[in-house]
Amino acid sequence: xxxxxxxxxxxPHGTHPPARALHILRVxxxxxxxxxxxxxxxxxxxxxxxxxxxxxxxxxxxxxDSHEGKTLGLLVWNSKSQETxxxxxxxxxxxxxxxxxxxxxxxxxxxxxxxGLSMRLCEPIYANDxxxxxxDVLEGSPAESAGLVPYGDWIIGWSGGVxxxxxxxxxxxxxxxxxxxxxxxxxxxxxxxxxxVLVPNRQWGxxxxxxxxxxxxxxx
Numbered sequence: 001x002x003x004x005x006x007x008x009x010x011x012p013h014g015t016h017p018p019a020r021a022l023h024i025l026r027v028x029x030x031x032x033x034x035x036x037x038x039x040x041x042x043x044x045x046x047x048x049x050x051x052x053x054x055x056x057x058x059x060x061x062x063x064x065d066s067h068e069g070k071t072l073g074l075l076v077w078n079s080k081s082q083e084t085x086x087x088x089x090x091x092x093x094x095x096x097x098x099x100x101x102x103x104x105x106x107x108x109x110x111x112x113x114x115x116g117l118s119m120r121l122c123e124p125i126y127a128n129d130x131x132x133x134x135x136d137v138l139e140g141s142p143a144e145s146a147g148l149v150p151y152g153d154w155i156i157g158w159s160g161g162v163x164x165x166x167x168x169x170x171x172x173x174x175x176x177x178x179x180x181x182x183x184x185x186x187x188x189x190x191x192x193x194x195x196x197v198l199v200p201n202r203q204w205g206x207x208x209x210x211x212x213x214x215x216x217x218x219x220x
Contacts (some may be wrong), residue, residue: 018077021046022119023127025161030095031116036087041156042079044124049073049086064091064114091115130163131156132214141211146198152189173200173209
């Protein structure tokens with residue numbers, strides 16, 4: 001089976017969230033992971049094919065390294081479908097290596113990622129607690145300029161990772177006044193995640209930094 005394909009798994013996780021897993025936060029474009037059906041934020045690595053234990057960072061790194069150029073099966077649990085599947089991926093460094101190395105560079109180069117995944121160890125049952133449902137977008141606001149859709153969009157994270165608490169989003173927005181803020185938005189209508197650039201500011205002529213109402217009572 002080639003990279004990018006997946007099969008159903010008889011994992012004991014079944015429809016129940018695993019106790020802990022590696023939460024996939026980002027898939028790097030053009031990486032081995034980008035050619036699979038891995039879905040950031042909703043997918044969690046819960047093990048390796050043939051093993052039902054969640055690998056720690058060192059174990060996963062060792063297994064990935066030993067499978068460079070060979071197919072590796074990741075057990076991936078999805079929080080939307082509540083199912084576990086096997087995702088086949090072929091670890092490789094070639095995609096991240098520069099075509100022409102710079103012989104004059106004095107900076108030590110970090111080893112390229114073999115998968116192109118950014119992950120963190122977490123408890124999946126709590127991982128998606130802090131998302132922000134877009135309920136209203138004011139005319140002429142930064143939120144309208146960025147294309148946020150009322151009721152259809154959910155902000156699930158930003159370029160720095162997931163939102164760990166209710167106050168996180170407020171803090172992130174305040175820290176990006178008059179600066180681009182990249183957020184990840186899940187569209188319920190299209191069942192897809194997209195990147196949106198917001199520029200919080202007080203000069204747009206309305207209330208708040210974004211001109212957007214979130215959740216039931218939160219306004220920003």
